[in-house]
Amino acid sequence: MTRVHLAQLLRRPLVGGDGEVVGRLSDVIVRLRGRDYPLVTGLVAKVGGREVFVPAEQVADLDEGKITLSSPRVDLRHFERRAREVLLRADVLGHRVIDVADVELVRAYDIELERRPDGWALTCLDTRRPPRLRGFPGGRAAHPDWRDWKSFEPLIGHARSAGVRGPFARLGRLKPADLADLLEDANRTESHEILQTVHADPELEADVFEELEPDSQTRLLRERSDAEIAQVIARMRADDAADAINDLPQSRRQPVLDALPAGQRTKVLTLMGFNPSSAGGLMALDVLTMTGSSTVAAALRAAGEARALQPEALTSVYLVGEAQRLRGVVTLVELLQADPVARLDDVADRDPVRAGPDTDVEDVALLMTDYNLLTVPVVDDEHRIVGVITVDDVLDVVIPEDWRRREPAPHPAHHVEEPGPGGSPHDRPPGS
Structure with missing residues (x-):
């Protein structure tokens, strides 16, 4: 097969060249490669109650019925995740990713792997909720919504993988208001990861905080130290900075003000002397x-x-x-x-x-x-x-x-960023 789906691969038997079952698939390991598709570097197999590592070079074939190994011998040492490894079942499958085209968080219900010249690679995600999860068991099966991996940014939730991911270039091209909308919808883990990325660009970070609703802005700022809050507020517009400080707990306002650069502090103090809903x-x-x-x-x-x-x-x-x-x-x-x-x-x-x-x-x-x-x-x-x-x-x-909280206008049809070698893997009818 040239394409397989992770949901069907999981728990399938790993069979050695002699036909003996070695273990069962627990996870698939990939390495992120920037603009290119993530490459499969190995498998995590469960052998006798122990999770072990199987290198990609030992995998002769991936099939949704079984995984064939070139050798029945595997290293039985307990698998330990390395800093630059992303686990598809643990990190992506069932988790939310950022749909960059539609600027929203969507869940990855399945993952497609494709055999390419340089090995098996992650090429597509299915983000359409299966019918059985909608409360209609036995209903007519819907076509999966297979979309190019390059349309998304993953939220891995694993700090030690940050080095392999690098800056989220696609997120950097979103407008601050779009990033603020993502943060409004994100849970705590997701928001921390998005903010960690935005933090790499201090000016963008300040713009994003300006766009946040007051409750969300205060919640995210309160988790930072006074000095860290001051670093963000120092780059905000003075009127937005004054509002942000006014929304902080009383005990934190003065320490944050004291940590601001003198020029910004003077402007903020001036504006804090006026009613927030007045022209001043x-x-x-x-x-x-x-x-x-x-x-x-x-x-x-x-x-x-x-x-x-x-x-x-x-x-x-x-x-x-x-x-x-x-x-x-x-x-x-x-x-x-x-x-x-x-x-x-x-x-x-x-x-x-x-x-x-x-x-x-x-x-x-x-x-x-x-x-x-x-x-x-x-x-x-x-x-x-x-x-x-x-x-x-x-x-x-x-x-x-109530106008603010209504559903936004629909986005244009999905677009996909420049395809990798061989073209876009999802330029085919749904479900094919």
Whole structure:
């Protein structure tokens, strides 16, 4: 046979060249190989109540009825798992994996192995729940949903295998909101493994924590030390960082604040002084401001160089006068369409819509709706600009909780990443 399925292989007899039964299959060992399909390196066989290792070189054939060995002699030393080994029954079969295309956790109900030029390899997973598990025993059998292994990221749950897995490259290409959704659905073991991967990119880790629901964010942060929490919060937007610290237990807030870099700590403390549901509590403190005598070209250049500002706050340039008093606003689109040598005073709206720090977020939402705005500047009693509130922050507060929890829109049809040598193994009708 060129393809076999693990669910049918398990507990099948291992037969030596002389026809004698040596033992029964307990597990299959593979080595992950990055973009290539995992290669079978050996079997775990149960021989007389003892689990022993059988190297792949000793396996003459895999068949769903029996496994044929080239020699009846096996090493009877008790099998001990090595750091770079992945066990398909123990680690993958029946466990959840990450469906990268649909950004969801799905369960592997069966595993397909295929004979390839370099040996037996794991090529496909069946993620369709068998009918008997749906409570309909004896019903019409459904076709398996065999999909390419490269569509998934495994969650092995074995710390000593981390070295062989390496960075989860496909997860790194997901949006922070997608990774946050995975964490919302993950159990504790799964979430720890996902976070361990995300932790390799500190900026991505901070973005993911910003996207988490407050309860999940607090739960995952509380499992870290004060210093580790501060490392994440230091890279978050100041308004999100302030919310995260406010949601921590009272006893942990000050130690985390003390561990923050001075600049971030100052911003967070400023925002924590406002009601979280007010414009002041939601605003970003970093704003791109220029004087009215500056040119359009200079403003565009400044916007291009403002890499430290959140992109959502860079839709407009704010004109300020003495003591940072707000004098006008001009959008980036208007700048792009204006004469590069024109003065900002000549192209700006000199009576911009604004809000005070204590303005309710619902009122800010109405301002944005009435005036078709993406950002609203926040000014103090002296009309000095102190921050800017963005439409994404407003939506985050005003969208009802039941809307957040409804089922997301369906994803497009499955896609498979670039196939390995010989093409994609699942380009065939289901169940074939």
